Amino acid sequence: MALTPLVYWAQRHEEIYLRVELTDAQNIDVHVDENVLHFSAQGHGAKGQNEYKFSLEFLLPVKPQVSYKSTQRQVNITVHKIQRGWWEKLTVQERKPVFLAPDFDRWLDESDAEMEIREKEEKRNRLKASRQKEEGFVSLKTVFLIVYNLVQFLGFSWIFVNMTVRLFIIGRDSLYDTFHTISDVMFFCQILASVEVLNAAFGVVKTGVIPTLIQMVGRNFILFIIFGSLEEMHHKPVVFFVFYLWSAIEIFRYPFYMLGCFNTEWKTLTWLRYTVWMPLYPLGVLAEGRLFLRGAVQAKIHSFPLTHIHSSFTYIYFHSHIHTFFFHIHILSLSYSFILIFIFRYFYSHVYTYLTHTLQYCALLYMYFNVHIYKFSL
DSSP, X not given: OOBOOOEEEEEOSSEEEEEEOOEEEEEEEEEEETTEEEEEEEEEETTEXXXXXXXXXXXXXXXXXXXXXXXXXXEEEEEEESSOOOOSOSBSSSSOOTTEEEOTTTOOOHHXXXXXXXXXXXXXXXXXXXXXXXXXXXXXXXXXHHHHHXXXXXXXXXXXXXXXXXXXXXXXXXXXXXXXXXXXXHHHHHHHTTHHHHHHHTTSSSXXXXXXXXXXXXXXXXXXXIIHHOGGGGGOHHHHHHHHHHHHHHHHHHHHHHHHHTTOOOHHHHHHHHHTHHHHHHHHHHHHHHHHHHHHHHHHHHHOOGGGOOTTTHHHHHHHHHHHHHHHHHHHHHHHHHHHHHHHHHHHHHHXXXXXXXXXXXXXXXXXXXXXXXXXXX
């Protein structure tokens, strides 16, 4: 003979919640037929391990669709009302069934239920407004990053193509007038690159502020201080190599970042961005270092007031300036060396991580194809 389990109930304006005290319930059958809920299951209840059944005829019409969730300790049933409202009681019977009791864990008065609805609605509206604001910010940020990377890509592409074409057409003579033909666009691109420091500082992009600041300051120092203040450097071939290496690096970096704004990856571009960079960046740093020291030498030589050297003070005056000159050169060299060590450690650790993941992926593909080739050969 089937037994009746303990059933606890609570309501909201649109749902009825039933909690059946039945442990490890199996063969659960729950359905609504002509506004009567029928339940049957095997499980461990108040009378031990048995089959338990019960039926409830609701006070007002309910939807026939019933949802339930069985846990290790109970079965939770949700029934939806056809008309939204608050019921005075659960069943049509005048007397409450013996096995039925209020679920005080979920019990609310009508006023409390209405307050709960308002709180949920307010929370939903806040989440919706926050999501819309975040989506608007993300879209604006994405548009900004796309435009920025596109402008930088076009600028450095123009520099790279222009220098390449001039080298093939003019030849060696193009090495000596690079500054006068390319400097305006390079000035624009490097000034615009200062935005990258602000992007990192304000969290627009997820990158370190210090490495970005070091690269921006280093390039702008060479471009504006060494090239801009020393006319003797304008006709040096090292200007060509520095500009060419900078542009060769950036024509792969900026389109890589631009595709990242669309959550898209082009494998060939990714490979070029992390492979071509490895030989070009050290070459660029070496060219910058040579240019840096050469500019320091030029600046210090021009700072010697040789026209004011008199016979009695010639040795002392000139000797003191020589010592000051070499002191400045050593300080600048050491500073630049420490900066290079930091930059190399940061960037090459990043590239090492990427290449490690790439090689693991290639190894898995290699094993996959070898297994299939072996199966085919059998």
